[in-house]
Amino acid sequence: MRGDLAGYIVRRILHSIPLVFGVSVIGFGIMHLAPGGPLSVYTLNPTITAADIERLRVALGLDQPIHVQYLGWVGSMLTGSWGYTLFGGRPVLEVILERVPATVLLMGTSLALAMVIGTLLGILGAVRRYSLFDYLATTGAMLALSFPTFWFGLMAIYIFAIELRWLPSGGMYSFGEEGNVLDLLRHLVLPQMVLTLVLVATWSRYARSSFLEVIQQDYIRTAKAKGLSSRRVLYRHAFPNAVIPLVALLGIQLPTLFSGALVAETIFAWPGMGRLFVDALSMKDHSILMGMVMFTALIVIVGNLLADIAIALIDPRVKLG
């Protein structure tokens, strides 16, 4: 057993700390460099006077020097409130966490579906390289990567909700059906389809190249030479080694996943984090935007950390440098 595994994990965690720091500085900086600053939304409101804005500035601590504001904000993140929303004055973290289940449901199911479909497409493409199937699959993946996701969503609404009337066009539950699982699933289908398509495209491309690389290696040739069936060689010998790099892809794909979920949630009025973000944008609610930017970036950092640790655990070939 590799004794330095624990050391590797600790080092990897320590390595994430500067990232978290960097992310907080950049997130804070962007929001405060915005023209007009955090109170820009009020300057457009004719009923609010300059004196009101000055009072708000003091009340929100915006009259303090920038580094004091930054430290105050970091303090609010450490104590768990993440600041307060400009409209309603609720703790930002609470508002964000409320939206997590809906987003996790959407992202989780789409990701699971995309992994299964993408891996299968990748295996078939790699095994029958340059066949008609491979050609169609790679071209199709390229096509899917070129679709504007929101347009694909709009077309899905047009076909399945307006023309065929099979599925609802948006929301999470029909009116009066809150908590009904079947109703929830009906609402989930379209946004999930949109998000899955984006993920499958990337996933199948990676899976294909990963399998291609593995099935050309010597130990696969040896296994075949021993007379094992090609099915057994593929699934027992090639599969585990080809799938390991895909674990890293999980981490790498997280930002794309968030971006995709944002679009899908906006179009299908799915009440998740993406929707919260877009609503906060239109209200110019600085605290929520800052909180969301931080929240997603932190998840990306943690996700990549977990992916790296998982790979170190399952793949003995990884150098624990």
Add this chain to the structure above:
Amino acid sequence: MSDLAISPRTASRSYGAMILRRFLSHRMAVVGAIVVFVLCFSALFAQFIAPHDPLRIDTSLRFLPPFASWEYPLGTDDLGRDTLSRLLYGGQVSLIVGIVAMLTTMVTGTLVGLAAGYYGGVVDNLLMRLVDTLLCFPQVFLLLVIAAFVPPTILSISLIIGLTSWMEVSRIVRAQVSTIKSSDFVQAARGFGATNWRIMLVELLPNIVAPVLVAATLKVATAVLMESYISFLGYGVQPPMASWGNMLTNAQGYFDTAPYLAILPGLLITLSVMGFNFLGDGLRDAFDARLKMDA
């Protein structure tokens, strides 16, 4: 003697010919090149091709379906504006944003990558940690946060897109530079007393043109896509000026009565993004079959 003088030229000519041959054998790449050419052409000459003023409102001609009249070949929208003209002018916006954003991305990414790869050490460490940090933010989030607070113009949108997407390019450039920076020709240049700037721009840069060119082509595709996202969500090019993204936003309101208004701009976005993607893929295969930028 004459042999020596000629051989590099013939070699370079056959290298060019080989690239071209490899590119042409890539069927989808050729399709991509044609699509890109047609789009650029129609955007460049939109003023002359467009049958109408894209902003002219005529409420007596609202919602004409496509292919119904010669006067308005692709129909009209909710304000009676000519769809074909709006698509042509919208294409202009998309391509200008795509290209300016790409240039911003390439200049930033190349400079950062060159500096990090060439100097190494602390510079490399700081720049690459910056890249790592920026890559933690989902691009659409970063893009929208900035776009929502900056007054939208074609230039500001291009810059925002460009400045939020240079990170992968700098990684590619850095990787290339750190493998060639200890080559003999670089040592020789240094021996002749060339400055760091000269070495980076005159010795190193020309040797990494291929991956940079491929990345540039693919970046136009992403930028066109990103512009359509921003415009669709209302933070991009503002109405009445047409962009493919805001035409889609507008079409959303008339979905059940005039779906064609939503189909055409989306098709054009897909087509142009696909065109640049296939072109980039083809270039990558043509330059080097093993050149991968997936990481």
